Amino acid sequence: MLIMKFLFRFFLFTYLIFITTYTSNVYAQKKYTIYLDADFSGATASSLAIQQGITTALAEVDNQIQGIEFGLILKDHRANSLRSRRNLEAFLSDEQALMVFSGLHSPPLLANKSFINDNDILLLDPWAAAGPITRSASEKNWIFRLSIDDSNAGKFISKKAIEQGFRKPYLLLEDTGWGRSNKITMTQALNESSVKPIGLSWFNWGVGMNHAKVLLRDIKASGADVIFFVGNSAEGVTFVNAMIELPQSTRLPIRSHWGITGGNFSEKVTASQREKIDLQFIQTNFSFINDNLSVTAKNVLALAVKSNSTIKHPTDIKAQTGFIHAYDLTKIVIAAIKQVKLTGDRNQDKSLIHHALEHLVQPVTGLLKTYKGPFTPYSKSQFNAHEALTIEDYAMGKYSPKDEIVLLNSLENNHQSNIIESIE
Incomplete structure (x- = not known):
């Protein structure tokens, strides 16, 4: 009888331990x-x-x-x-x-x-x-x-710039894997439109204002009519502010990748400053800033x-x-x-x-x-x-005076407008 009670208690104790462990594991998986x-x-x-x-x-x-x-x-x-x-x-x-x-x-x-x-x-x-x-x-x-996807981004930026009449783009790219991949895709996209980049310059993260000004002067001297910029917010602020400090006759339009929008660009380059330059950048085709x-x-x-x-x-x-x-x-x-x-x-x-x-x-x-x-x-x-x-799904955008990103157009909309123009 005592043996039976002992075995009963032993199996009950073992069962309770099993249930507790199982429940604990299930809970952990929740x-x-x-x-x-x-x-x-x-x-x-x-x-x-x-x-x-x-x-x-x-x-x-x-x-x-x-x-x-x-x-x-x-x-x-x-x-x-x-x-x-x-x-x-x-x-x-x-x-x-x-x-x-x-x-x-x-x-x-x-x-x-x-x-x-x-x-x-x-x-x-x-x-x-x-x-x-x-x-x-x-x-x-x-x-x-x-x-x-940068396999398409360079093509889209290039297409939009060419549609706007630019024929002498200069590539200003950060010296990273991202910049190098854009060099390849942008060059290929331009070649498809029988346009060759007039020049190429690389910059590192943390580039200073003086070096940025030197690069921008060299780009202007090259005969470029637009800059294709691939970089992030911090370097975008540096180059745009450097551009603003140059004489107006030296400033060039900038068509940028969207990296500049990932930080505090609109705070570092105010609306009044942005009025002094022609800056557009790639986006995807949706914005909450829409009536x-x-x-x-x-x-x-x-x-x-x-x-x-x-x-x-x-x-x-x-x-x-x-x-x-x-x-x-x-x-x-x-x-x-x-x-x-x-x-x-x-x-x-x-x-x-x-x-x-x-x-x-x-x-x-x-x-x-x-x-x-x-x-x-x-x-x-x-x-x-x-x-x-x-x-x-891509579009070009720009900053509004209220620091909002406003979408300018999309490939599909331009395609539709071209069809309408050809009909007319």
Whole structure:
């Protein structure tokens, strides 16, 4: 009898331990985290906008999918590729971490691309534009982008400049992988229109005002009629202010990549200063600064205000591109997660989501457009498979006197206007 009681208590105790451990493990699996590995020190506006876009999209599902809570962890790589690598290593060590969103800078992604793909890191890119980012050297590709793709950006900027009558562009590019990839695509795009760059100059991050003035004088002396600029906000401020300080007869129009919009450019170069130059830059074809916002866009903006204490008005989103792309990309990720059955096993769930992203069944309504199969299985012969946007989604923009980014046109609108002109 005593033996029976002992065995009963032993098995009861063992059962309770098992149940407690099992429940604990299940509870642990009830939360996944998303890493945002971006530059919160130098390109703060872009990183905050991406953060706000992600949190707004998650708020639409009450931060839960299939009963699992999703949270966001911020990692500041300070535009340093080695620091970004450490953040990726921390992600791999975090059993609750499911995916990584990247930021504005391309160099950290270019430097760590092999590491990302080799370690099956599910990486979502809502800004960084360098063409090679989503083009893996092998069939294995874990990077998905919803942003401008420099394989097309140079072509778009070149097309718009040529349409405006420019024939002697000068390339002024930052000396990074991003700048070098733009050198290739811009030159190719210009060659297709029988236009050759009249010159090329490289600059480093942190370029000084005096050196910027020397470069600008040399560019003017070359006979150029427009500058194609590829750089970020800090260097954009330096070159534009240097241009403003030159005599008016020496100033040239600037057609820029969008890197200048990722920081505090509009604060460092005031509206009165910007009136002295002709500056336009590439964007994607949606803005909250629009009198004809759709119901969807109005609802997203209202939720953004509710979900982010720093947003009261569209102008409070300092780098709208980051918000828009991150919101749309998070919506696509949510749709992919809903298409599968999460298991609680991080590695298995990453693979399931990766497959679902390449095989989305239902359309996803975003701010830029409705996405129908935005991604497809990647191969070297399908090098656009992990690009959600195309050149038809691009536009040129400029800063308004109120420091707002105003869209000027899009490829589709210009195509339509050309058809009308030919009919007339």
